[in-house]
Amino acid sequence: MKKKIAFIFPGQGAQYPRMGKDFADTFAVAKQTFEEADDQLGRKLSSIIFNGPEDVLIETKNSQVGIYVTSVAILRTIHSLFPGFIPSICAGLSLGEYTALTASGRLDFTEGLSLVQH
Numbered sequence: 001m002k003k004k005i006a007f008i009f010p011g012q013g014a015q016y017p018r019m020g021k022d023f024a025d026t027f028a029v030a031k032q033t034f035e036e037a038d039d040q041l042g043r044k045l046s047s048i049i050f051n052g053p054e055d056v057l058i059e060t061k062n063s064q065v066g067i068y069v070t071s072v073a074i075l076r077t078i079h080s081l082f083p084g085f086i087p088s089i090c091a092g093l094s095l096g097e098y099t100a101l102t103a104s105g106r107l108d109f110t111e112g113l114s115l116v117q118h
Contacts, residue, residue: 004088007103009071009096015063017052020070024050029080033073033109037065040113045069061117064095068116071099072109 023030024046034046048057049066057063079085092100098116101107107115 006089006091007075007087007100009090009092009099009103010067011092011094011096012060012064012067015049015057015067017054017057018050019066020073021050023070023073023077027077027080029076030073033076034069036109037069037113040110041065041117065113065117067095068098068112071096072102072112075099075103 020030020034024034025031034049038044038046045062045065046069048062049070057066087103090100090103092098095116098107098112102109102112
């Protein structure tokens, strides 16, 4: 019997300083995802995510986009390590629904980033 895997993505409130930094430091695809987000946003969101301070990270304008970008960076890392791996189902809590849509191929990263930042 084939195992079924679900991806469940977090919503606002899951943020913490340095989230995703270990992925960005270890995996090129994760680092590229943070850089792509910085370029599209026109600001160094990755610096806020990786270095804080926490009171700036928890601001909605930073936390929501930060969680989305970090989740996609980890998702892309999983896909790079396990090519062809497709979860049986993707779900998200509130904001995490955008990442679930991205993970399922219904929303590309730049569209999701644009929606989450507004």
